[in-house]
Amino acid sequence: MTAYTATVTVRLKRGVLDPEAETTRRALERLGFELAGLRSADRFDIDLEAEDADEAADRAEEMAERLLANPTIHDYEVAVAEK
Amino acid sequence: MTVAVVQFGGSNCDRDAVRALSHLGVDAERVWHEDGLPPDLDGIVLPGGFSYGDYLRAGAMAARAPIMAAVRDAAEEGVPVLGVCNGAQIGSESGLTPGAFTTNASARFQCEPVSLRVERADTPWTRAYDEGEVIEVPIAHGEGRFEIDDDAYEDLVADDRVLFRYCDADGTVTDEANPNGSTGNVAGVLGERETVAVLMPHPERATLPDVAGSTDGEGVLRAFV
Incomplete structure (x- = not known):
């Protein structure tokens, strides 16, 4: 078994309104920053023991499917690195 | 008629729901989620609140609590779920x-x-109303914007599963009358069975005459009478 960190990034699907990101963008502009757009995402760093990186990724993907993301509004991606 | 009002950590409209149902003569009781559903159940209410502090997404944690498997089974058997x-x-x-x-x-x-606006009056939740009738009920939410992809929305409309839409006082569905940006001004929808419904507005807060100005929400709870 090897120690991995699986990083799950959950984003709103393209086209789904993100009011919090929009509010954050406006706040940055009020501070004088110039930006063309801003998107936010949730990132989960999951430490786990697995036989190999594929198994670690599979398990993280199942976590995303079953809880971390809502498939109606979210896309997600999984990246795995040895800890 | 026994209706279980399922209480999660952070639910806060469970007592209101029991009071409103009792006012209509319905035998309703609060059920702590860890205790499971009682036998011989005639209805289930998932009440408002902030279960699990709205962590991750509102409702995400409670939806994965073990009791929800039993709620889904009951819903499939035809037990009314609101x-x-x-x-x-x-x-x-x-x-x-x-x-x-x-x-x-x-x-x-x-x-x-x-x-x-009542979109359908032929469901258990809306048979006290007329189709197209306008009712006044309060909302209290930060995460109430109904989102659904375009294809699924078309299916929802084609299947006539929209129960309520946000509208103006005349019953016209407008952007101005949409409090939260919901797709199609949708405020409540039916599940696969007409006996399953969810809505963001609070009918139990518009049922008791001594609590609110409006008692328009009573008709929704009459599904359990």
Whole structure:
């Protein structure tokens, strides 16, 4: 078994309104920053023991499917690195 | 008629729901989620509140609590299930109803009376109303924007599963009358069975004459009478 960190990034699907990101963008502009757009995402760093990186990724993907993301509004991606 | 009002950590409309149902003569009791559903159940309410602090997404944690498997089984057997506000979020997160309820377009918590147009009057939840009737019921949510992809929305409309839409006082569905940016001004939808419904507005807060100005929400709870 090897120690991995699986990083799950959950984003709103393209086209789904993100009011919090929009509010954050406006706040940055009020501070004088110039930006063309801003998107936010949730990132989960999951430490786990697995036989190999594929198994670690599979398990993280199942976590995303079953809880971390809502498939109606979210896309997600999984990246795995040895800890 | 025994109706279980399922209480999660952070539910806060469970007592209101029991009081409103009792007012209508319905035998309702609060059920702590860890205790499971009682036998011989005639109905289930998933009440409003902030279960699990709305962590991750409103309703996400409660939707994965073990009792929800039993709620889904009961729903499939035809037991009436109503999700209100946080209960609607739990219902959609658990797959009882289509779509998702997410952050209001305003990014703010909104607590105000709204007008709803009754889209169908031939369901258990709306048979006390006429189709097209306008009722006034309060909302109180930060994550009530109904989101659904275009294809699924078309299916929802084609299948006639929209129960209520936000409208103006005359019953016209407008952007101005949409408090949270919901797709199609949708405020409540049916599950696969007509006996399953979720809505963001609070019918139990518009039932008791001594609590609110409006008692328009009573008709929804009459599904359990």
